[in-house]
Amino acid sequence: MIIKQLSVFLENATGHFLGISTCLGKAGVNISALSLAETAEYGIARMIVDDEKKGAEALREAGYNVNLADVIGMNIPDAPGALSEVLAKLAAGGVNVSYIYGYSSEGSANLVLKVGDPEEACKLLK
Amino acid sequence: MGRDEMTNLQSSRLRTTVARVYHNVPFYRTKMQEIGIEPGDVRGIEDIEKLPFTTKQDLRDTYPFGLAALPNSEFVRIHASSGTTGKPTAIPHSRKDLEMFSECVARALCCAGVTKDDTVQVSYGYGLFTGGLGAHDGATKLGATVIPASGGNTRNQITLLKDFGSTVLACTPSYALFIAEAVAEAGIDPATLPLRIGEFGAEPWSAEMRAKIEEGLGIKAYDIYGLSEVMGPGISNSCVVQDGLHIAEDHFLPEILDTETLKPVAAGRQGELVFTHLTKEAMPLLRYRTRDISSLNYALCDCGRTNVRMSKVVGRSDDMLIIRGVNVFPSQIESVLLEIPEAKPYYMIVVDREGILDTLEVQVEIDERFFSDEIARIDVVRGKLKHALDNALRISVKVTLVEHKTIQRTEGKAKRVIDKRKL
Numbered sequence: 245m246i247i248k249q250l251s252v253f254l255e256n257a258t259g260h261f262l263g264i265s266t267c268l269g270k271a272g273v274n275i276s277a278l279s280l281a282e283t284a285e286y287g288i289a290r291m292i293v294d295d296e297k298k299g300a301e302a303l304r305e306a307g308y309n310v311n312l313a314d315v316i317g318m319n320i321p322d323a324p325g326a327l328s329e330v331l332a333k334l335a336a337g338g339v340n341v342s343y344i345y346g347y348s349s350e351g352s353a354n355l356v357l358k359v360g361d362p363e364e365a366c367k368l369l370k
Numbered sequence: 371m372g373r374d375e376m377t378n379l380q381s382s383r384l385r386t387t388v389a390r391v392y393h394n395v396p397f398y399r400t401k402m403q404e405i406g407i408e409p410g411d412v413r414g415i416e417d418i419e420k421l422p423f424t425t426k427q428d429l430r431d432t433y434p435f436g437l438a439a440l441p442n443s444e445f446v447r448i449h450a451s452s453g454t455t456g457k458p459t460a461i462p463h464s465r466k467d468l469e470m471f472s473e474c475v476a477r478a479l480c481c482a483g484v485t486k487d488d489t490v491q492v493s494y495g496y497g498l499f500t501g502g503l504g505a506h507d508g509a510t511k512l513g514a515t516v517i518p519a520s521g522g523n524t525r526n527q528i529t530l531l532k533d534f535g536s537t538v539l540a541c542t543p544s545y546a547l548f549i550a551e552a553v554a555e556a557g558i559d560p561a562t563l564p565l566r567i568g569e570f571g572a573e574p575w576s577a578e579m580r581a582k583i584e585e586g587l588g589i590k591a592y593d594i595y596g597l598s599e600v601m602g603p604g605i606s607n608s609c610v611v612q613d614g615l616h617i618a619e620d621h622f623l624p625e626i627l628d629t630e631t632l633k634p635v636a637a638g639r640q641g642e643l644v645f646t647h648l649t650k651e652a653m654p655l656l657r658y659r660t661r662d663i664s665s666l667n668y669a670l671c672d673c674g675r676t677n678v679r680m681s682k683v684v685g686r687s688d689d690m691l692i693i694r695g696v697n698v699f700p701s702q703i704e705s706v707l708l709e710i711p712e713a714k715p716y717y718m719i720v721v722d723r724e725g726i727l728d729t730l731e732v733q734v735e736i737d738e739r740f741f742s743d744e745i746a747r748i749d750v751v752r753g754k755l756k757h758a759l760d761n762a763l764r765i766s767v768k769v770t771l772v773e774h775k776t777i778q779r780t781e782g783k784a785k786r787v788i789d790k791r792k793l
Contacts, residue, residue, distance in 0.1 A: 249743065251741075251742075251743035253736065253741050253748075253771070253773060253774070254773060255772060255773050255776075260773070281745050283745060283749075285770055285771070286748075286770075286771055286772075288743055288744075288745065288748070290743055307773075307774055307775040308773065308774055309735075309736060309738045309741045309773065309774040310738065310741070311738075311741045311742060311743050313742075313743045342744050342746070343744070358743065358744065
């Protein structure tokens with residue numbers, strides 16, 4: 245299903261992500277998934293949170309650049325080949341994947357996928 | 371006033387000024403004697419080149435009142451330069467000097483279309499800096515309603531704009547931009563504000579920055595030019611034609627000189643702006659080198675004013691960075707950034723040297739509308755900025771994107787350059 249992901253621009257420097265997590269913590273927003281993309285100078289924190297509107301508002305108020313994007317959140321079996329099955333469907337349908345992050349626990353895996361066309365991706369994955 | 375009439379007036383006033391400084395200021399008498407000229411050798415403005423120059427260093431060397439042509443008892447106010455590039459200098463004014471000052475500022479405001487029915491919010495700093503009191507006295511002379519807001523406390527500035535219905539804002543262009551941003555953040559539609567005219571000066575700014583301020587505040591923005599050593603704001607001002615600033619040349623005789631040879635440049639060419647006082651009493655200066663780079667246009671203006679126009683100041687000769695042998699003005703970088711919507715109009719220029727090679731880094735904030743969760747897209751923005759800067763400056767620039775609001779917003783003059791080179 246399509247879910248909202250909160251992204252924040254940050255410089256690649258000591259303590260900068262701490263500012264973001266502190267800001268969300270104070271606003272009472274919980275982070276349920278997180279991925280940090282980094283380059284030499286800057287990074288992007290991508291987060292799935294329980295209230296993205298409240299989170300975005302709090303971060304903007306604190307002066308951060310915030311982006312809300314549609315991503316695909318899905319649950320697949322925690323088994324060899326399960327991810328390939330998902331990617332094969334998307335590739336066959338011509339949907340490009342920009343990035344993925346995920347983890348598995350207790351027999352199933354949770355994935356977040358950023359794709360070129362989220363709606364088309366949902367149809368293909370049904 | 372016709373050109374001949376102006377030349378006659380300037381010549382007569384120049385003769386008086388030269389005689390006064392020769393007899394009352396030992397500094398100038400010595401300099402003129404060294405060159406071998408006497409007041410009688412200056413018959414008119416055509417002889418201006420015979421006269422010695424005055425530099426900021428001369429003002430420092432004779433600090434505080436060594437260049438004064440009147441006894442201290444005749445001073446009614448003392449201003450000091452803002453010390454952008456070193457220790458401050460003192461500039462005394464006589465009563466007549468202050469009358470001339472306010473007259474020039476009133477003319478400048480009038481040039482921008484301000485009338486006695488306007489409410490002028492003066493958000494230049496009040497104090498030793500001439501911006502606040504200069505604009506204040508000029509607007510008072512014009513008969514407008516003056517709000518002496520001074521700089522800072524931006525939230526309150528916006529309250530004043532709304533509650534007092536200010537129609538004119540006078541401040542530095544970087545502060546105007548900051549106020550515009552704060553207006554947007556407060557969710558106020560600039561069209562609902564009565565503000566209609568901006569009188570901005572005290573630092574170089576680009577035409578693109580003017581467009582950005584005009585859009586952000588819903589106004590027409592005008593250039594008011596001045597420097598404390600010569601008077602303060604009001605030496606010149608742009609008119610509705612927006613093609614140069616009309617100089618109060620009956621008080622300040624302008625020249626444009628080649629920065630290397632100090633000889634006059636060909637008509638209309640760029641060079642260093644130099645002023646000679648024609649009516650100043652307390653501390654008249656001969657050929658004061660402003661270090662501002664501009665040009666003069668004697669063609670008649672469509673607005674009907676006959677006095678000469680100077681071009682918008684493109685930069686200061688001492689602001690100019692020489693990077694790998696290429697001359698770079700911060701204003702060129704600003705022009706590029708303001709044309710690219712992905713960049714916010716806040717930037718910092720960092721010059722350094724790696725081995726024997728100068729490096730130029732431009733730190734800039736990305737506009738949130740173009741912030742993406744994908745690195746590839748942000749790199750496209752960075753590439754676009756780099757390409758535009760490389761092309762405009764003809765040297766390779768490193769572009770660093772920084773977090774929102776990490777570049778300092780300023781209430782006075784902006785500091786845009788950090789030069790780490792140890793030369």
